[in-house]
Amino acid sequence: MNEAARRIVPMAKDQGDATYREAPNNLEAEQALLGAILVNNDAFYRVSDFLKPVHLHEPLHRKIFEVAGDIIRMGKTANPVTIKTFLKADEKVGDMTVAQYLARLAAEAVSIINAEDYGRAIYDLALRRSLITIGEDMVNIAYDAPLDMPPQSQIEDAERRLFELAETGRYDGGFQAFNDAVALAIDMAGQAFERDGSLSGISTGIHSLDGRMGGLQRSDLIVLAGRPGMGKTSLATNIAYNIAATYEGEVQADGSMKAKNGGVVGFYSLEMSSEQLATRIISEQTEVSSSKIRRGDISEQDFEKLVACSQHMQKVPLYIDQTGGISIAQLSARARRLKRQRGLDCLVVDYIQLMTGSGKSSDNRVQEITQITTGLKALGKELNVPIIALSQLSRQVESREDKRPQLSDLRESGSIEQDADVVLFVFREEYYVKNMEPRDEFDPKYEEWKQKFEAVKGTADVIIAKQRHGPTGTVKLAFQAEFTRFTDLADPSFTQYEH
Known part of the structure; x- marks a missing residue:
């Protein structure tokens, strides 16, 4: 030898x-x-x-x-x-x-x-x-x-x-041999079969949305967009917490941990501080209004609820980075570090327009947004995790009769639409109908307005405007504004389908 x-x-x-x-x-x-x-x-x-x-x-x-x-x-x-x-x-x-x-x-x-x-x-x-x-x-x-x-x-x-x-x-x-790619596809199907709810991706915790998307698919860039006041940050925090709260790890052959259900979540909060984000999540979980929590206007029973909730939340693998104006290069470096140190199964970025490109500062904002979305898409593939990136919509929505957003409303760059695997719009008709309330309750139109308001009160539409791996359409959800919480509607027949 x-x-x-x-x-x-x-x-x-x-x-x-x-x-x-x-x-x-x-x-x-x-x-x-x-x-x-x-x-x-x-x-x-x-x-x-x-x-x-x-x-x-x-x-x-x-x-x-x-x-x-x-x-x-x-x-x-x-x-x-x-x-x-x-x-x-x-x-x-x-x-x-x-x-x-x-x-x-x-x-x-x-x-x-x-x-x-x-x-x-x-x-x-x-x-x-x-x-x-x-x-x-x-x-x-x-x-x-x-x-x-x-x-x-x-x-x-x-x-x-x-x-x-x-x-x-x-x-x-x-290059990767095709038989390796086939083996990976079969493994993914096997994991979906064993996972709760039989989803190919990570469950959002909102069943009607999962039914439409098959969960959040690994390496996908999911753009969640809406006008201010529509609740896009609320939906993102709901999903992030749902994923982290259901985390169940499994030890692999090499000693590393892999998520069997749920996952470890990294949340880049460029707009809100980590305390504000935590307050929203506590409010959603305890059903105590976030404005009351901030003012301290709570009963002893409410306070006990908050303490019990905070004890449970301390064990949840949700990590928040509140750096404002972070560049795509910094964001990528920190995400890699988090994956190495704690694991990582999903990333949330709130929101795209508050980020900066990694190159020199440029007057061309469209070019910078293109660099950011391309960087996010590449990062999702590199880390093999879904990335939920929030985005603002242009003001042209407000000038239209029909306020429902369209792909052309995505602000500052066509690259957002182009790079995204999934584009979701959050639309609450209740927000617009409420602003149309007649000043005089004896106005003949008041009754008509009231009926319309009651029909849309407490509901929200999540419009799937683009989806590479599945159908588009609209999913109707319940929205509790005081707790900033999105949930499934009690009546599942509200889910609309389009192809």
């Missing part, structure tokens, strides 16, 4: 005074693992959830591991005889042919019990090699200092690559 290893491994060489440093690797561990797999195919399943062919240092070992994995997944036996037909017959390993090398690996195989330990050692060395590559690139770029890459951009790029390495064990990106 060692003679073969010697021919595979390049030996350290002296180059003048400098010693050539070989990339970290352990060929003996690779040989031991492959031998264990060839003798007992169950060894493959002990490492397959974290170890990929790319993690092995020696190209021939990568090929053997890849071929063995394909054969085992097909339900067949992988051994020196079945594998050798998929490798180059004329390839030499020292003085041995590939067939002889495979037989030697199997003959000197160690116990399957050690397979996972060898796999971990190989994986850790692969991470170290990747870290060396990233570090060398950082040093080389910093020395060369290309004009089109300022230091801040280099920091962001290095942070992104390090995050990807920490999350997935590789950072090279590139």
